[in-house]
Amino acid sequence: MTGMAALLVRDIRLAVRLGGGAPMGVLFFLIVVTLMPFALGPDLALLRRIGPAILWLGALLASLLALDRLFAADYEDGSLDLILTSRAPLELTVAIKALAHWLTTGLPLVVAAPVLALFLDLDPRAMGAVALTLLVGTPALTFIGTIGAALAVTLRRGGLILAVLVLPLTIPVLIFGVAAANSAIVGPAPFGPPFTILCALTLMSLVLGPFAAAAALRHGME
Amino acid sequence: MRLIATGLACVRSGREVFAGLDFVVSAGEALVVLGRNGAGKSSLLRMVAGLVRVAAGRLALEGGEAELTLAEQAHYVGHQDAVKPALTVQENLEFWARYLGGGARALPDVSLAALALDRLAGLPAAYLSAGQKRRLSLARLVAVQRPIWLLDEPTSALDAAAQDRLTNLMRGHLGSGGIILAATHAPIGLEGVKELRLNGSAA
Numbered sequence: 001m002t003g004m005a006a007l008l009v010r011d012i013r014l015a016v017r018l019g020g021g022a023p024m025g026v027l028f029f030l031i032v033v034t035l036m037p038f039a040l041g042p043d044l045a046l047l048r049r050i051g052p053a054i055l056w057l058g059a060l061l062a063s064l065l066a067l068d069r070l071f072a073a074d075y076e077d078g079s080l081d082l083i084l085t086s087r088a089p090l091e092l093t094v095a096i097k098a099l100a101h102w103l104t105t106g107l108p109l110v111v112a113a114p115v116l117a118l119f120l121d122l123d124p125r126a127m128g129a130v131a132l133t134l135l136v137g138t139p140a141l142t143f144i145g146t147i148g149a150a151l152a153v154t155l156r157r158g159g160l161i162l163a164v165l166v167l168p169l170t171i172p173v174l175i176f177g178v179a180a181a182n183s184a185i186v187g188p189a190p191f192g193p194p195f196t197i198l199c200a201l202t203l204m205s206l207v208l209g210p211f212a213a214a215a216a217l218r219h220g221m222e
Numbered sequence: 223m224r225l226i227a228t229g230l231a232c233v234r235s236g237r238e239v240f241a242g243l244d245f246v247v248s249a250g251e252a253l254v255v256l257g258r259n260g261a262g263k264s265s266l267l268r269m270v271a272g273l274v275r276v277a278a279g280r281l282a283l284e285g286g287e288a289e290l291t292l293a294e295q296a297h298y299v300g301h302q303d304a305v306k307p308a309l310t311v312q313e314n315l316e317f318w319a320r321y322l323g324g325g326a327r328a329l330p331d332v333s334l335a336a337l338a339l340d341r342l343a344g345l346p347a348a349y350l351s352a353g354q355k356r357r358l359s360l361a362r363l364v365a366v367q368r369p370i371w372l373l374d375e376p377t378s379a380l381d382a383a384a385q386d387r388l389t390n391l392m393r394g395h396l397g398s399g400g401i402i403l404a405a406t407h408a409p410i411g412l413e414g415v416k417e418l419r420l421n422g423s424a425a
Contacts, residue, residue: 002320002323003320003321003322005320006316006317006321007321010306010309010317013313014306014308017308017309018308076302077302077303077305077306078300078302078303078304081271081273081298081300081304082304082318082322084293085271085272085293085294085298086294086323087290087294087322087323088321088323
């Protein structure tokens with residue numbers, strides 16, 4: 001396990017020192033959310049109604065921003081070769097890298113969401129609902145995204161392909177994330193069912209993502 | 223311990239690089255892989271490291287640890303140094319030492335000293351020259367003990383003093399019963415090494 005802890009520390013340290021992921025993701029999130037009122041007009045009732053959907057879409061797009069570097073950086077400097085010859089299971093390595101990525105890019109989005117919710121005139125209860133659904137849902141986005149990141153690792157301009165590959169797979173997460181947030185705010189459906197399905201989707205992606213991404217990496221390196 | 227290849231073939235993107243390759247390397251022996259550019263030297267080393275599929279034939283390690291694959295008992299030093307510019311020299315080496323894990327290992331400062339990098343330990347790797355990066359990459363060989371060393375052009379970018387250090391490390395590794403496969407154009411300074419010429423005929 002000491003190897004996995006070392007990997008987690010290394011990836012977080014790299015993310016903090018390079019400074020690309022978290023600030024860029026949050027800034028992008030901010031810009032998407034700020035642009036919406038300009039496009040929709042100053043209708044506070046409308047913004048309040050579709051606020052959770054805007055926040056979710058913004059977080060979804062922002063969480064994809066830095067994802068293409070997840071394996072590409074290690075591929076380019078030869079680290080991926082060594083990772084593949086390691087004694088640790090590749091699936092576990094992928095899961096730890098995804099966890100480090102979520103901690104450095106996904107979690108800041110969750111923290112920023114309540115602040116951005118102010119722009120959309122959401123009340124505290126709605127802010128809490130959106131932040132909670134994002135907290136549960138963004139790991140699913142990252143772990144599904146690792147599959148695309150692994151497939152795109154050997155391609156140039158992998159970022160565009162990544163978005164095309166990954167966004168369709170995130171539709172269920174988006175549907176149940178927004179549904180849960182909305183039901184907590186306006187009802188009439190209860191919060192429980194969509195939220196538990198969202199939790200289930202996240203748990204599934206935590207398991208399936210690393211296995212699929214590891215298979216894609218092994219195949220891609222040959 | 224013996225590394226045995228029988229009838230080994232390599233196919234890269236539909237083109238046969240080499241075929242029918244046989245060799246045996248025993249503990250304490252070094253095999254230098256020679257051949258023109260594109261003859262498949264790097265492919266052969268990557269194949270032993272498990273990074274290229276074995277198209278035909280068999281690659282086996284006799285007398286290694288039964289629970290580990292061949293790749294897990296090998297150090298691969300390729301063209302790229304696997305050094306992160308944003309981490310310091312010490313952090314780079316410590317990461318690989320802990321991540322590659324397993325087996326007895328030397329302390330990072332001992333490994334750095336073995337390649338004369340100890341005075342640079344706190345420096346971000348971004349400031350290293352090509353030769354210093356290569357030495358940092360080679361420090362992995364000391365930091366983590368693995369019986370098989372796969373060295374692809376290990377002396378590239380190294381100055382004479384560093385080449386001597388590498389030769390001493392290799393001599394020590396062979397002396398303790400290790401195996402070395404090196405692909406190189408330059409002489410590696412070891413006596414009595416086996417040679418494998420890649421252009422169809424194995425010598």
